[in-house]
Amino acid sequence: MIKPILAINNLSFQYDKRSNHKNIDNISLAVAEGQWIAVIGQNGSGKSTLARIIVGLLEPQTGQIFVEGIEINEATKWKLRQKIGIVFQNPDNQFIGTTVQDDIAFSLENINMPYKEMVKRVDWALELTGMGPFRHHDPSRLSGGQKQRVAIASILALKPSIIVLDEAFVMLDPKSRESLISTLLSLRKTENISIISITHDMNEATAADHILRMKNGRIIKSGTPKEILQEDDELAAPIGEQLRRTLKKRGYQVPDSYMTEDGMVKWLWK
Ligand SMILES: Nc1ncnc2c1ncn2[C@@H]1O[C@H](COP(=O)(O)OP(=O)(O)O)[C@@H](O)[C@H]1O
Numbered sequence: 001m002i003k004p005i006l007a008i009n010n011l012s013f014q015y016d017k018r019s020n021h022k023n024i025d026n027i028s029l030a031v032a033e034g035q036w037i038a039v040i041g042q043n044g045s046g047k048s049t050l051a052r053i054i055v056g057l058l059e060p061q062t063g064q065i066f067v068e069g070i071e072i073n074e075a076t077k078w079k080l081r082q083k084i085g086i087v088f089q090n091p092d093n094q095f096i097g098t099t100v101q102d103d104i105a106f107s108l109e110n111i112n113m114p115y116k117e118m119v120k121r122v123d124w125a126l127e128l129t130g131m132g133p134f135r136h137h138d139p140s141r142l143s144g145g146q147k148q149r150v151a152i153a154s155i156l157a158l159k160p161s162i163i164v165l166d167e168a169f170v171m172l173d174p175k176s177r178e179s180l181i182s183t184l185l186s187l188r189k190t191e192n193i194s195i196i197s198i199t200h201d202m203n204e205a206t207a208a209d210h211i212l213r214m215k216n217g218r219i220i221k222s223g224t225p226k227e228i229l230q231e232d233d234e235l236a237a238p239i240g241e242q243l244r245r246t247l248k249k250r251g252y253q254v255p256d257s258y259m260t261e262d263g264m265v266k267w268l269w270k
């Protein structure tokens with residue numbers, strides 16, 4: 001097996017230490033280099049808590065986290081956590097620069113990147129997120145979707161090994177969502193970035209190599225998008241699959257397995 005970039009062993013966490021309810025209940029998982037993992041599950045199932053523990057905003061109470069094979073502890077955490085970036089749902093209040101490009105450059109200045117390299121990285125991140133034309137704009141005055149793209153550009157500029165997206169695409173219109181997803185898909189190949197995306201959007205989950213479904217702080221299902229989404233009526237399936245199920249219920253002869261939108265369109269045209 002490929003060496004995991006992130007490995008979590010028997011992780012547990014609870015906000016209220018007096019209760020006997022664990023918000024994260026004995027979770028183990030591994031993410032390979034360049035792998036895209038989607039995490040789904042109802043509100044309150046522990047997705048954001050898990051994300052906060054992974055990026056170090058919360059300390060786990062039991063269990064271990066390994067990044068590139070090295071355990072996160074007091075001595076290693078500062079260095080290892082630089083390899084993990086997170087983007088939240090609401091990008092407001094996370095801007096520091098007065099222009100988009102200054103904002104992206106800020107985190108690079110923080111790690112003392114040489115000026116020439118910094119300029120290159122900022123240009124690269126602006127290009128990838130389609131925010132080049134807005135580089136001199138005030139980030140606080142952009143639309144919700146544009147702000148989110150700046151937040152994503154700031155994380156990409158750091159070239160982390162792992163990006164955690166906690167419902168980061170919610171504010172985006174479908175078109176920018178699609179284009180960012182395809183940008184991230186190609187970055188996995190060129191930069192070997194691993195992605196953990198927490199999402200309610202089943203089209204986004206379908207882009208993943210693997211889906212984890214959480215409930216009550218536990219992982220209750222783990223598999224490929226096909227395995228997880230097929231015939232799982234609790235989930236809002238992508239449009240192609242919804243159509244397949246409706247046609248099947250009405251007695252039409254449809255393929256038996258899970259279908260993406262593209263797959264459905266091709267099948268309908270036959
Ligand atoms: N800061 C907090 N203090 C106390 N309990 C919290 C806090 N944040 C979340 N919780 C609780 O932890 C559980 C998991 O929440 P969360 O990780 O936000 O779930 P999700 O992101 O899947 O919606 C929920 O029961 C929630 O009420």
Ligand SMILES: [Mg+2]
Binds near residue numbers: 047
């Ligand atoms: Mg959440």
